[in-house]
Amino acid sequence: MIVTAPPHEPAIRIVGLKKRFGERIVLDEVSFDVAAGEVVALLGASGAGKTTLFRCLTRLAQSDGGQVFLGEHAMRALDRRQLSRARSEVGLIFQQFNLIRRLSALDNVLVGRLGSVPTWRVMLRRFPHRDRQLALAALDRVGMLPYALQRADSLSGGQQQRVAIARALAQCSRFVLADEPVASLDPEAARSVLTILRDIARERMIAVLVSLHQIEFARQFADRVIGLRAGRIVADRPAALLAEADHRMIFAT
Amino acid sequence: MTERESAAGYPDPWRSRIRTAPLRFVATLVFVLGIYGLSLYFVDFDLVRLWGGLPRLAHWAAKAWPPDTHELSILSERAIETVAMAVVGTTIGVVIAAPCCILAARNLTPSRLLYAPARWFLSILRGIDSFVFALLFVAAVGLGPFAGVLGIGLHSAGSIAKLWSEAIEAVEPGPLEAAALTGANRLKVIAYALLPDVLPNLSSITLYMWEFNVRSSTVLGVVGAGGIGQELKNSVDLLDFPRLFTIILIILVMVTAIDQFSAWLRRRLV
Numbered sequence: 432m433i434v435t436a437p438p439h440e441p442a443i444r445i446v447g448l449k450k451r452f453g454e455r456i457v458l459d460e461v462s463f464d465v466a467a468g469e470v471v472a473l474l475g476a477s478g479a480g481k482t483t484l485f486r487c488l489t490r491l492a493q494s495d496g497g498q499v500f501l502g503e504h505a506m507r508a509l510d511r512r513q514l515s516r517a518r519s520e521v522g523l524i525f526q527q528f529n530l531i532r533r534l535s536a537l538d539n540v541l542v543g544r545l546g547s548v549p550t551w552r553v554m555l556r557r558f559p560h561r562d563r564q565l566a567l568a569a570l571d572r573v574g575m576l577p578y579a580l581q582r583a584d585s586l587s588g589g590q591q592q593r594v595a596i597a598r599a600l601a602q603c604s605r606f607v608l609a610d611e612p613v614a615s616l617d618p619e620a621a622r623s624v625l626t627i628l629r630d631i632a633r634e635r636m637i638a639v640l641v642s643l644h645q646i647e648f649a650r651q652f653a654d655r656v657i658g659l660r661a662g663r664i665v666a667d668r669p670a671a672l673l674a675e676a677d678h679r680m681i682f683a684t
Numbered sequence: 685m686t687e688r689e690s691a692a693g694y695p696d697p698w699r700s701r702i703r704t705a706p707l708r709f710v711a712t713l714v715f716v717l718g719i720y721g722l723s724l725y726f727v728d729f730d731l732v733r734l735w736g737g738l739p740r741l742a743h744w745a746a747k748a749w750p751p752d753t754h755e756l757s758i759l760s761e762r763a764i765e766t767v768a769m770a771v772v773g774t775t776i777g778v779v780i781a782a783p784c785c786i787l788a789a790r791n792l793t794p795s796r797l798l799y800a801p802a803r804w805f806l807s808i809l810r811g812i813d814s815f816v817f818a819l820l821f822v823a824a825v826g827l828g829p830f831a832g833v834l835g836i837g838l839h840s841a842g843s844i845a846k847l848w849s850e851a852i853e854a855v856e857p858g859p860l861e862a863a864a865l866t867g868a869n870r871l872k873v874i875a876y877a878l879l880p881d882v883l884p885n886l887s888s889i890t891l892y893m894w895e896f897n898v899r900s901s902t903v904l905g906v907v908g909a910g911g912i913g914q915e916l917k918n919s920v921d922l923l924d925f926p927r928l929f930t931i932i933l934i935i936l937v938m939v940t941a942i943d944q945f946s947a948w949l950r951r952r953l954v
Contacts, residue, residue, distance in 0.1 A: 489865065519867025529858035533880050545876060546867025553872040602866055 442467040442502055442638035443488075443606055449496035450480075450487055450662075457483045458494070459662040465638040467605070470629050472653035472670065473642040476682050480662040481642040485610045488640075489518055501606050519546040522599025522637075524609035524628075528591040532584035536575055536594045539583050540566040543601030562601075569600035573627055589620025596627055600635075607632070609641040613648065625652040646678050744925050751933060752926035759915060759931060763938050766911035769829050769904070770897035773814075773836025777897075778890060780841035781848060789849035791857065792874065809842025814900050818909035829910025832901060840893050847893075851885045852878070888950045895946040902935050912938075 441464035450458035457480045465471045475481050486492035488499050490506055499506040504517040522543075523529075530539045544562040545553055552558060558566075570576045573593040583591060592612055599607050609628060613621035625641075629652050632639040643649050649656045650670050658666030658681035666677045786792050787802035818835030825831050855878060863877040864870075905913025912935060919928040 491861075491865075515867050518865050521865070523862060523865055525858060525862065527858055529856075529862040531859045531863070531877050531881055532856075533884075538880075542863050542868075542877065543866055545863060545872050550869065550871055553868070554875040556876075598862075598866075 441465065441500075442469075443640060444500040445488070445497070446500075447497035448484070448487060448494055448499060450483055450492065450494045457662050458487065460497070461659070461662070461664055462497075463657055463664065463667060465606075465640050467638050468632055468636040469655065470632050470639040470641065470653045471655045471657060472649035473640060473657050473659055474644065474646060474649050474666075474681050475642070475659035476644070479659045479681075481659055482610055483662075484659070485608055485640075485642065488608060489521055489523070490514060515546075519602065520605045522596075522602050522604030522607040524592070524595050524599060524607060524612045524641075526611040526614045528583075528588070528595050530583040530591055530594060530598075533582060535580050535582055536570060536586065536590075536597075537566055537579040539594055540569050540597045540601045543569070543598040543603075546602070565603075566597070566601045569597040570594070572600060572631070573597045587620070588616050589623060592616065592620070592624045593627060596624070596631070600631060604637060607637050607639045607641075609639065611642050611644070614644070621648065622651075628652070646673065646681075649673065744923075748925035748929035750926065751930040752924070753930060755927065756930070759912065759934055762905075762912040762915050763934050765829055766901045766905075766913075767898055767938065767942065769832050769836060769901045769911055770894055773833045773901070774840055774844075774890065774894040774897050776833065776837025777840030777844050777893065780837065781845035784841070784845040785848040785852065786874075788845055789852040791853055791855070791860070792849075792878075794870070806842045806845045809838055810846060811842075812839060814839040814897070815904065815907065818904050819907050822908050827908040827910075832904040832909030832911060835904065835909060836897050836901065840897055844890060844893050847889045848886055851882055851889065855881055884953045888953050891946045891950050891953075895942055898942045899939055902939070 443465040445464070446462050448458050448461040449456075461480075461484060463471070473481050473484070483492060487494040488501070488506070490509075494507065497507075501517055501521060504513070504520075506514070506517060509517055531542070538556075541558055541562065544558060544566065548558055548562060567576065567579065570579055573596050575590060575593050575597060578586060578590060578594075583594065586594065595612075596607075607628065612628070613624050616624060625648060628639055628641060631637055641653070643653075650673050653670045656666065656668055656670050656673050656677075657664055658677060660681055660683070665680050666673075668677065784802055784806055787794075787798045788806055790799065793799040793802070814832075814835040816835075817838045818832050821831035821834045825834070859881070860873055860877050863873045868876070901911045901913070902916075903913045905911045905915065906917045908914065912931060916928065916931050916935075919925075919931060
């Protein structure tokens with residue numbers, strides 16, 4: 432196995448992560464790093480353990496061994512309060528976007544500010560000027576400023592996913608975890624979403640881990656590709672060196 | 685081997701069902717007929733008596749014409765009182781339901797230990813009709829619309845909280861989870877992510893309950909708990925049919941108008 436040295440100090444470090452569902456081993460000693468500013472694509476067939484891995488990283492699922500470091504946070508050692516703080520630095524992007532349908536794009540981006548705004552302000556929907564500016568800038572960055580006041584459920588899939596990225600930006604995330612962010616998008620929308628993800632990783636030195644199942648997208652937008660098969664890492668290469676053999680290895684049944 | 689023979693090896697799941705079909709049909713028929721037989725026996729169902737009573741009904745109907753419009757202003761006032769009882773009663777219901785439905789919605793309840801008791805409490809409120817509550821309150825706070833308002837409030841608190849918590853449980857969990865993971869506390873998630881999503885639904889449910897409460901307020905007067913039902917009962921007691929006819933007309937107009945108005949509002953909400 433070729434392991435490339437990360438270009439910078441690792442931002443996300445996964446060490447020997449294990450997860451079992453009953454007898455079945457879903458994650459088997461998974462270890463890899465993602466550097467700040469780096470985009471790592473996680474490739475694998477359905478059922479390979481990608482989603483479980485994501486859920487274990489944010490502790491939405493309890494892992495059975497190993498450790499996850501998000502920056503200085505040793506995720507498996509945190510108490511509730513610390514966990515909530517650590518999670519507030521993680522921007523999550525989902526296949527189904529998870530926007531609040533009846534709220535405007537701007538209101539959805541402001542969700543990224545919920546963690547740092549006092550409760551009474553949230554209840555009255557009176558966000559400080561600074562937070563509103565931050566949200567508008569984030570919308571502008573993903574090219575959605577003209578749609579700021581449009582309801583989320585009136586936007587196309589690609590537009591909704593860009594709003595979701597803006598939400599992660601407004602959150603000032605240091606890490607972005609994107610679980611199949613383009614699986615329900617057409618190729619053109621998928622490309623625009625992945626371009627934005629790659630560019631924000633560079634601009635803001637965000638560590639981006641993105642799961643995909645199209646190898647072409649991984650090759651085109653990621654710096655490095657991790658192949659996951661039946662809970663094990665079967666490939667870890669710079670995206671440019673990804674070979675046809677890897678494809679067969681990752682997706683073989 | 686012919687094709688027919690080669691295809692004959694499958695166990696046919698339909699065969700046993702087809703064989704027992706007549707038996708199951710007869711059993712179902714006996715069961716349904718049994719329930720009807722018992723029910724008719726218990727309610728003392730008697731078409732002959734209905735036939736005998738028809739001339740009396742016709743006689744009354746004839747005597748009811750023309751409707752008595754002397755007291756139209758008083759009766760209208762009572763109709764307004766009826767609607768007002770529904771407004772205040774439903775509001776009391778909402779005030780009680782709001783905290784209860786947070787405990788009784790599976791995706792909001794702060795503790796599993798509170799969930800079941802909250803559900804039981806709401807079932808009890810829902811299981812006792814406004815009419816029964818009103819009877820108790822007439823005894824406690826005296827005759828008049830106030831007793832009726834309390835009765836409506838308690839009963840609809842149960843119904844509103846149940847329907848609300850069901851609407852809340854049906855909400856997509858994804859966006860709420862996404863909001864919670866940004867580091868927002870429970871109160872922020874409810875206020876910012878959940879409420880805007882469910883508010884139209886909750887309002888629609890509340891309007892529906894109000895509409896329902898207008899209808900039930902019309903009869904609360906029968907137990908002395910205010911509203912136009914009180915006038916209705918007086919007229920029946922005095923066999924004053926022209927007045928009774930006017931009251932029934934007023935109720936019809938009022939209930940229809942409220943139903944239409946509420947339906948229109950609810951259409952605009954969702």
